[in-house]
Amino acid sequence: MARILVLFAHPAFEKSRVHKEMVKYASHIEGVTFHDLYETYPDYDIDRAREQYLLLQHDIIVMQHPFYWYSCPAILKEWQDLVLEHGWAYGRGGTHLAGKFLFNAITAGGREDVYQETGYNRFTIKQLLAPFDQTSYLCKMTYLPPFVVHDTHRMNHATIEFHAKQYQQLLIGLKEDRISLSEPEKIKYMNDLVPATKALKL
Amino acid sequence: MVYLAAAVAMVPVAKKLGLGSVLGYLLAGVVIGPALLGFIGSEGQDLMHFAEFGVVMMLFIIGLELEPELLWKLRKPIIGLGGMQVALTTGVAALIAVAFGFDWKPALALGMIVSLSSTAIVLQTLNEKGLMKASAGQSSFSVLLFQDIAVIPMLALFPLLATYEVPVDSEATIHAKTLVDGLPGWGRTLVVFGSVGSIILAGRFLIKPLFRIVARTRLRELFTASALLLIVGTAVLMTQVGLSPALGTFLAGVVLANSEYKHELESDIDPFKGLLLGLFFIAVGASIDFALIMKQPLTILALVALLIVVKGFVLYVLGKIFKMGTDQNLIFSFALSQVGEFAFVLFSFSLSQGILPKPTIDIMVAVVAISMGLTPLLMLLNEKIIQPRLGSCSELPIDKLPDTIDEKNPVIIAGFGNFGSTVGRFLRAHNVGTTILDIDSDRVDLLRKMGFKVYYGDASRYDLLKSAGADTARLIIITLEPPDKRLEMIETIKKHFPNLRMLVRAENRFDAYDLMNAGMLHVYRETIDTSLRMGVDVMKLLGYRSYTAQRAARTFLKVDEKNLKKLSAIRDQNQYILAAKENIEELEQIIKTERGDIKLQEDGAWDEESLIAEEQDSGVPMLSNTPGS
Numbered sequence: 001m002a003r004i005l006v007l008f009a010h011p012a013f014e015k016s017r018v019h020k021e022m023v024k025y026a027s028h029i030e031g032v033t034f035h036d037l038y039e040t041y042p043d044y045d046i047d048r049a050r051e052q053y054l055l056l057q058h059d060i061i062v063m064q065h066p067f068y069w070y071s072c073p074a075i076l077k078e079w080q081d082l083v084l085e086h087g088w089a090y091g092r093g094g095t096h097l098a099g100k101f102l103f104n105a106i107t108a109g110g111r112e113d114v115y116q117e118t119g120y121n122r123f124t125i126k127q128l129l130a131p132f133d134q135t136s137y138l139c140k141m142t143y144l145p146p147f148v149v150h151d152t153h154r155m156n157h158a159t160i161e162f163h164a165k166q167y168q169q170l171l172i173g174l175k176e177d178r179i180s181l182s183e184p185e186k187i188k189y190m191n192d193l194v195p196a197t198k199a200l201k202l
Numbered sequence: 203m204v205y206l207a208a209a210v211a212m213v214p215v216a217k218k219l220g221l222g223s224v225l226g227y228l229l230a231g232v233v234i235g236p237a238l239l240g241f242i243g244s245e246g247q248d249l250m251h252f253a254e255f256g257v258v259m260m261l262f263i264i265g266l267e268l269e270p271e272l273l274w275k276l277r278k279p280i281i282g283l284g285g286m287q288v289a290l291t292t293g294v295a296a297l298i299a300v301a302f303g304f305d306w307k308p309a310l311a312l313g314m315i316v317s318l319s320s321t322a323i324v325l326q327t328l329n330e331k332g333l334m335k336a337s338a339g340q341s342s343f344s345v346l347l348f349q350d351i352a353v354i355p356m357l358a359l360f361p362l363l364a365t366y367e368v369p370v371d372s373e374a375t376i377h378a379k380t381l382v383d384g385l386p387g388w389g390r391t392l393v394v395f396g397s398v399g400s401i402i403l404a405g406r407f408l409i410k411p412l413f414r415i416v417a418r419t420r421l422r423e424l425f426t427a428s429a430l431l432l433i434v435g436t437a438v439l440m441t442q443v444g445l446s447p448a449l450g451t452f453l454a455g456v457v458l459a460n461s462e463y464k465h466e467l468e469s470d471i472d473p474f475k476g477l478l479l480g481l482f483f484i485a486v487g488a489s490i491d492f493a494l495i496m497k498q499p500l501t502i503l504a505l506v507a508l509l510i511v512v513k514g515f516v517l518y519v520l521g522k523i524f525k526m527g528t529d530q531n532l533i534f535s536f537a538l539s540q541v542g543e544f545a546f547v548l549f550s551f552s553l554s555q556g557i558l559p560k561p562t563i564d565i566m567v568a569v570v571a572i573s574m575g576l577t578p579l580l581m582l583l584n585e586k587i588i589q590p591r592l593g594s595c596s597e598l599p600i601d602k603l604p605d606t607i608d609e610k611n612p613v614i615i616a617g618f619g620n621f622g623s624t625v626g627r628f629l630r631a632h633n634v635g636t637t638i639l640d641i642d643s644d645r646v647d648l649l650r651k652m653g654f655k656v657y658y659g660d661a662s663r664y665d666l667l668k669s670a671g672a673d674t675a676r677l678i679i680i681t682l683e684p685p686d687k688r689l690e691m692i693e694t695i696k697k698h699f700p701n702l703r704m705l706v707r708a709e710n711r712f713d714a715y716d717l718m719n720a721g722m723l724h725v726y727r728e729t730i731d732t733s734l735r736m737g738v739d740v741m742k743l744l745g746y747r748s749y750t751a752q753r754a755a756r757t758f759l760k761v762d763e764k765n766l767k768k769l770s771a772i773r774d775q776n777q778y779i780l781a782a783k784e785n786i787e788e789l790e791q792i793i794k795t796e797r798g799d800i801k802l803q804e805d806g807a808w809d810e811e812s813l814i815a816e817e818q819d820s821g822v823p824m825l826s827n828t829p830g831s
Contacts, residue, residue, distance in 0.1 A: 011749055011807070011808055012750070012805075012807060012808035012809075013747055014747060014750065015808060015809060015810065038747070038748065038749040039747060039748045039749065040748075042748035042749040042751070042752040043752065068808075109813070153810070153813065153814045153817050154814075154817065154818075
């Protein structure tokens, strides 16, 4: 059984459509800790000790957020700056995160085809997530492919629900060690790893 | 007309000299009375009765402002300190009177009269000096409260002390026919308690419903008329029973103190009271028999001295028993050492009831007036001469002497109460060098023991500021009370220390307006941040997102600050009579200004509507250099 920590960051959750659904399906899974950053730290006063303790308690860290400007909302950046301390997360003596896994679960307005080197956005999602990749690397964590929901602006409710359920199944699958994480470089998105169960029938 | 002219002339002068308006009126009376200008004289008695109504109204308002819960909370100091003060002073004074040859009854009356102090003068003086929160202020307040209450039994007991012939030419003889004429002494006292009881009952079951009906008509004049009717009615009833009308109205005030009409009543009666009280004191001043006084100036002065010494001594001893620090005790004793304006009321009562002989009353009126006038001087004496010798004034922290003299702290905090101390603690936690100025000697002692650099005294004074390093400091934090003192201090600093930047505490918007008008850039209203913090928690508890609620509060604060500046510019320059009215009308203004402010309602951040609309309009898959959902 893997212990999963979801770091959720959305500054305007009331206006959200896709994350709202994802949160509905993901926040009450037993064995998955759902941590709402903007709700816990409206003043950005991240409690470093507490966050580090949380990290120690879990094996897979999921950063769930909208892909604002090809990155995460500000509080997640603040979180990285403050929590991933030298001597604790990386560098000399910084081995506390070694062996853990990290991936981003994001929503993006653009479709998959624009996130190509030949596409309008000129970079793939994987390329744009390089900072997170490198951060994980430095902290001796394995960086996994992202879970991505593309084309959110015109998505209808049924599709949103589908993706939310897919997300949920991913988390449950990871928790129960049913998903193989041995060759992450071969996979584009974590979505592909989710077993197609009846629950996901559109 | 003469009376009014005299008042207008003398009161501002008296206030300027720091003597208070009561003395101003007295002086006015003296000036226009038989002694000096002789504008008035024989009709003095008529006017006296008319003006006594001012006293009656004053008692009504005192009763109205009495807060039973506050009284209960402070019952120990009130009954303990206050009770003992009245009792002891009465006793000692009575004994002295007996030694002077008086019979025990008038001696007792004199004792009681003399034990009272002047609420107006004491509270005003202490408030101006910012001492109300210190133990001197609190103790004085308790004693004065007890004296207010003690007035009732005094008024009730006075008729029993009648020994002299009621003066034949006094108007009082016309009132001689009352309902209780035939009754013996104890019968009268019984009637007193009976009337008291009926006032209380009437107040609760008759008057409140009556006012409710009147209030519903929404006619202000009708309400004022009813209030006056209540007072006059009570007064008449009391006179019929042979009692002081003031007692009756005091009780009526107490009964109505908790009603919802309290503020209305206060504001309606206030103008009448002010005017009539003024007339009363003028009449008193006019009735001082200067011929008598001129014959015995030394006697008068000796009596004044005796009075002040005796009262002061009793107060000091009591202060020690109740464990007051020496500095505070000195302030307390000097502040209360005079005899209050209520004595005039009791003297005139004594005259008409034959409790004291006229020559005595004449002398004592002068003595009392002089004692009142001396209070400000005595306080000054205490501050300048006595306290520096005995008090904690000039000592620097003992264990830090030589090196700290050269140390120039960048920050001065003037006033280390709740507000100042929080800032001070915060700065100290970060080792920011601060010098503290405070007027509460007990607090100064404590702070010195804890190793703070503290100067004792009135921070608004130039000499103290200078010795505290105001010419080299960079910032000064002004948290003194009352607001007037802060404004005073600002002017001093502007004049003598122009490079010293000021950060000032403001009690409320009006205070803030005054400070902004004085050119202050750093004005801090006491409650705005805390109440908004509460507002955020309310929203969170109702289920709003924390971050959203926080942003909303910050927006609100910014809008409020902006509106504060705007409203301060267009604020009505009219003087309001009472703060209550001013507050309500200001609130109306604020809400009107806020209503149109769109920023307060909608947080437009992270909004995708326009983005989605563009996509839908163009029919083309979205260009994704934009936030996701």
